[in-house]
Amino acid sequence: MLEGLLIGLQTAFSVQNLLMVIGGCLIGTFIGMLPGLGPMSIIAIMIPVAISMGDPSAALILLAGVYYGAIFGGSTSSILLNAPGVAGTVASSFDGYPMAQQGKAGKALTIAAIASFAGGTIGAILLMVFAPALSSVALLFHSAEYFALMVVGLSAIAAFAGTGQVAKAMIMTVLGLIMATVGEGALFNLPRFTMGIMDLQSGFGFITLAMAMFALPEALFLVLKPKDLKGDDGEIKDLRITGAEARAIAPVIGRQSLQGFFIGVLPGAGATIASFLGYAVERNIAPKEEQEEFGKGSIKGLAAPETANNAACTGSFVPLLTLGIPGSGTTAILLGALIALNVTPGPRLMIDEPQIFWAVIMSMFIGNLVLLILNLPLIPYIAKVLAVPRNYLIPFILFFTLMGAYIGQNNATELLLLVGFGICATALKFADYPLAPLLIGFILGGMMEDNFARSMQLYDGIGFIWQRPMTLGLLVIAAILVVLPSYRARRAKYRAGGVAEGD
Amino acid sequence: MALDRWIALVLLGICLAYGYAAWFTMDGNLAPFMKRNPIWPSTFPKVLSILGIIACSIILLGFEKAEAKEADIDYRRLGDYHLGQALMLLALMVVYALCLRPMGFLVSTSTFLIIGAYILGERKWHIMLPVSLIATIVVWYLVQQVLGIYMRPLPGFLGG
Numbered sequence: 001m002l003e004g005l006l007i008g009l010q011t012a013f014s015v016q017n018l019l020m021v022i023g024g025c026l027i028g029t030f031i032g033m034l035p036g037l038g039p040m041s042i043i044a045i046m047i048p049v050a051i052s053m054g055d056p057s058a059a060l061i062l063l064a065g066v067y068y069g070a071i072f073g074g075s076t077s078s079i080l081l082n083a084p085g086v087a088g089t090v091a092s093s094f095d096g097y098p099m100a101q102q103g104k105a106g107k108a109l110t111i112a113a114i115a116s117f118a119g120g121t122i123g124a125i126l127l128m129v130f131a132p133a134l135s136s137v138a139l140l141f142h143s144a145e146y147f148a149l150m151v152v153g154l155s156a157i158a159a160f161a162g163t164g165q166v167a168k169a170m171i172m173t174v175l176g177l178i179m180a181t182v183g184e185g186a187l188f189n190l191p192r193f194t195m196g197i198m199d200l201q202s203g204f205g206f207i208t209l210a211m212a213m214f215a216l217p218e219a220l221f222l223v224l225k226p227k228d229l230k231g232d233d234g235e236i237k238d239l240r241i242t243g244a245e246a247r248a249i250a251p252v253i254g255r256q257s258l259q260g261f262f263i264g265v266l267p268g269a270g271a272t273i274a275s276f277l278g279y280a281v282e283r284n285i286a287p288k289e290e291q292e293e294f295g296k297g298s299i300k301g302l303a304a305p306e307t308a309n310n311a312a313c314t315g316s317f318v319p320l321l322t323l324g325i326p327g328s329g330t331t332a333i334l335l336g337a338l339i340a341l342n343v344t345p346g347p348r349l350m351i352d353e354p355q356i357f358w359a360v361i362m363s364m365f366i367g368n369l370v371l372l373i374l375n376l377p378l379i380p381y382i383a384k385v386l387a388v389p390r391n392y393l394i395p396f397i398l399f400f401t402l403m404g405a406y407i408g409q410n411n412a413t414e415l416l417l418l419v420g421f422g423i424c425a426t427a428l429k430f431a432d433y434p435l436a437p438l439l440i441g442f443i444l445g446g447m448m449e450d451n452f453a454r455s456m457q458l459y460d461g462i463g464f465i466w467q468r469p470m471t472l473g474l475l476v477i478a479a480i481l482v483v484l485p486s487y488r489a490r491r492a493k494y495r496a497g498g499v500a501e502g503d
Numbered sequence: 504m505a506l507d508r509w510i511a512l513v514l515l516g517i518c519l520a521y522g523y524a525a526w527f528t529m530d531g532n533l534a535p536f537m538k539r540n541p542i543w544p545s546t547f548p549k550v551l552s553i554l555g556i557i558a559c560s561i562i563l564l565g566f567e568k569a570e571a572k573e574a575d576i577d578y579r580r581l582g583d584y585h586l587g588q589a590l591m592l593l594a595l596m597v598v599y600a601l602c603l604r605p606m607g608f609l610v611s612t613s614t615f616l617i618i619g620a621y622i623l624g625e626r627k628w629h630i631m632l633p634v635s636l637i638a639t640i641v642v643w644y645l646v647q648q649v650l651g652i653y654m655r656p657l658p659g660f661l662g663g
Contacts, residue, residue, distance in 0.1 A: 167561040168507070171514055174555040178521055181548050190544045193524060223592060223623070224584040392634060395619030398596060399612065406603070407646065410653075415600030419593060430578040431507035449547045456542040 005128075008358025011057050012366060017359070020062040021366045025374065028069020033077050039070035043333050047340075056341040057356045061363040063334055064317075068367045071271065071313055072116050072375065075306055079108045081397060082218045088271030088309040090436060091279045093214070095294065095301030102297050110241055111299055112306045113375045115253055119307035120368040122257035123264070123314030128361050131318050144455035144464040148474035150448045153273050154441060155478040156280055166485050169437045172428075176438040179204055180445020199413040208418050209442055211401040213435045216422030219397045221429075222390065241299075249303040252282055260308030264315025271309040271316070272443060276436075278308030314364060321345055321357055506578055508563055515559035522552030591622045607657040613639040 011017060024046075031042050046066055050059035074089040079096030092112065099108040141149070154177075158169040182193045183203025194200040241249075256278045263274040282304040283294045294301045313330075320331040338345055349357055405418045425435055455464040455471075466472055525548035533543060595618055602611045616635035625631055647654055 167558055167566070170558040171511070171555065171562065174518075174551055174558055175514065177551050178518075178548070178555060181551070192529070192544055192548070193521070220589050220592075223589045224581075224586065391620050391623040391625035394592075394623060395616050396638070398592065398619060399616060402596060402599060403642070403646075412600050412604055415603070416597065419596050419600065423593065427506075428510065431505075431510050433507065433510065452547060453542045456546075457540065459541075461541045 004354055004358045005362075007355050008360075008362035011355045011359035012061065012362035016055075017058055017061050017363065018366065020058050021065045021363050022370050024062045024065020025069040025367055025370045028066040028071075029073040029076075029371070029375070030069075032070030032073025039067050039074075039330050042066055042070050043330060047333065047337050050337055051340050054341070056338065056343045056353075057359040059337060059341055060334070060356065060360050063337060064360060064363060065367045065370075067313060067330060067334075068120060068310070068364075068371060071309060072113070072371055075112045075116070075309075076109060079112060079302075080105060082214060088275050088312070089305070090210070090214070090272070090439065091275040091305035092302060092309075094279060094305075094436075095296075095298050098295070098297035099299075099302065104297070107241060107299075108302060110376065111245075111249065111302050113372055114241075115249070115303040115306035116310045117368050117372040118253045119257050119260060119310035120314055120371075121365060122254075123261045123311035124361055124364040124368070126258070126261045126311075127314050127318060127364070131322050140470075142455070142468070143451040143458070144468050144471040145474065147448060147451040147455055148471040148478070150444050150451070151478045152474050152481070153277065154437075154444060154448075155481045156277065158437060158482060165432075165434060166482070168433050170482070172434055172437040173441040176441025176443075177445040177448070179209070179438075180442045181449070199411060204417065204442070205405060205414055206443065208405040208414050209421060210439055211405055212418050212421030213425050213439050215397060215401045216418070217426040217429045217435070219394055219401070220422070220426050222394055245299055249299055252300050252303045253307045256282070256304050256307040257311045260311030261315040263308070264312030265318045271312040272440070274312035274315075275305035275309040276440060278304040310368075317360070321349060321360070508565070511559050511562035515556065515563060518552055518555035518559055521548065522556065525549045525552050588622055592619060595619060595622065604655065605658065608643055608654040609639055609656045610658060612642070 012021075027046070028039070028042060032039065043063055043066055046063060050062050053059050053062070071088060075092045075096070078089045078093035079100050082093050082097040096108045096112065099105065154173050158166055158173055180203070182200055184191050184201060191201055259281065260271075260274040260278055263277060264271065279294075279301060282300055283291055286294070286300060290298065290300065316331050320335060335345060343349070343353065343356060401418065401422075402415055405414045406412070428435060456462065458464065459467060464471060465475060525545045529545040529548075530543060537543065595615065599611055599615045606614075613635045616638065617631055620631050620635070643654060643656060647656070
């Protein structure tokens with residue numbers, strides 16, 4: 001391994017490759033900040049550039065830098081505007097945006113930068129140590145287990161919605177899954193539920209839906225009820241975090257780096273699930289009084305998803321580099337780029353072309369360092385977005401939501417869908433329905449149905465549930481997660497009722 | 504009936520329509536060889552429709568009561584807020600969506616930004632006009648030249 005490290009250092013520290021990391025991080029951060037352009041689209045756009053360079057290590061280093069930058073840039077727009085451009089940073093807006101509203105935008109961005117740095121660096125160390133070993137763990141999971149794992153993920157989201165909200169979160173999740181079935185399914189490529197409308201053939205756009213669920217209702221709320229955006233003098237105060245705060249988030253960062261990394265290793269899970277699960281886990285294990293803080297600007301609630309999504313991004317490189325199986329859309333695009341460069345990732349990569357494998361790992365460290373150095377001093381300028389007067393800010397937010405939806409699909413119908421869904425989402429928000437489960441259901445819907453279909457075909461029916469103990473176990477956990485909160489709420493109610501009668 | 508139960512009623516309607524489509528309309532025109540497959544395109548939607556109907560019924564029948572919270576905006580008194588502005592902005596977005604192709608990106612976007620700011624009460628034309636125009640041109644340059652995504656810049660009759 002030491003030899004590998006040295007090879008990696010030698011490759012990564014050439015002037016060209018260093019410039020690639022810095023350039024990639026910069027491009028990623030700035031484009032990732034625009035709501036609506038996620039890492040997937042940025043990497044797809046950068047592929048022609050990367051391929052024309054001809055050097056596979058340089059190309060992979062550039063693309064990995066863009067990936068990290070985009071994830072970090074996405075979290076700045078979630079924190080400042082509540083307009084996450086990337087599914088993996090949706091959870092960062094739960095606590096990051098309330099913090100920005102309380103005038104602590106600078107602190108929120110600092111925490112995000114530190115948490116991302118720690119998550120990414122620890123993830124890279126883990127990748128270095130575990131990459132060979134983890135490939136065998138990932139191999140144990142078949143489609144039946146992936147399906148069950150996604151069911152667990154979705155029911156965890158519903159279960160952690162809070163008391164009296166479980167059914168609402170469940171409706172929203174199912175609605176998201178239903179929306180994911182619109183368009184051509186993986187099965188036989190039959191168009192389903194398109195109502196004969198050609199524009200629905202390819203399904204709803206993820207970015208359109210994300211914009212409609214988060215950015216648009218938020219902008220409409222700002223119009224309906226103007227509130228004072230704190231810090232509108234452009235001054236970002238208390239950028240530093242105190243020692244007590246650092247001690248509070250340090251264990252969170254430690255736990256979430258590990259958890260996020262291992263979730264990222266599992267194909268299909270990735271940064272999105274890692275961030276939501278990280279948020280849910282940290283909320284559940286926090287002490288009672290801190291639990292109240294979550295959703296209202298808790299530093300732990302911000303550090304958890306930020307750490308987890310960066311660690312998971314690193315983790316998602318494990319199946320790509322060791323098995324040649326892309327675990328997420330982004331790594332699938334990277335796989336395409338590598339094949340175009342005449343490199344076949346797989347178990348042989350570490351033996352045949354060690355310089356590529358180790359250079360990528362080294363550039364992950366450099367990339368994270370560059371992001372930290374670049375972003376900490378830039379934070380006051382980034383946070384200036386809040387100083388823009390409301391009369392200009394709102395038209396621009398609306399314009400960026402429209403642009404994001406348009407660039408993704410190049411289709412004006414998408415814009416009408418965006419407005420329509422935005423109105424629906426505003427109504428749902430009035431009635432206190434949680435919107436995030438809908439989006440998560442929508443993202444996971446396609447993958448979930450694919451894995452379900454594959455295991456049904458392999459086992460010729462529903463038998464895979466009891467023939468595979470791991471699947472059964474995961475599904476039982478999912479059922480418990482949904483039933484338990486309502487059972488506990490009911491028991492608490494009866495007990496409270498009994499006490500009142502006794503009085 | 505509170506708003507959340509009205510919404511649950513609407514969603515129940517959607518789930519029922521979806522379920523009807525999944526259970527009764529999809530399997531008829533399936534090719535014979537597909538019918539030998541253990542999973543049909545309608546299998547997953549069928550499961551989802553049942554789950555959706557159950558969840559909607561729970562809210563609708565009031566099995567799970569949420570404690571009333573202090574909402575950010577009270578929907579019962581929508582008239583007290585700037586409802587007109589919000590509706591006008593939504594209408595503006597629809598108009599923008601319809602105009603983007605025929606009018607070209609530069610004209611429709613700068614007009615959108617100016618009218619949007621005007622609706623919100625901005626009257627400083629000497630700031631508003633340059634800001635919108637510069638922003639429009641910068642975004643167009645980034646998208647078209649740097650990212651290489653084609654956007655028709657000018658209206659069709661000007662050769663855009």
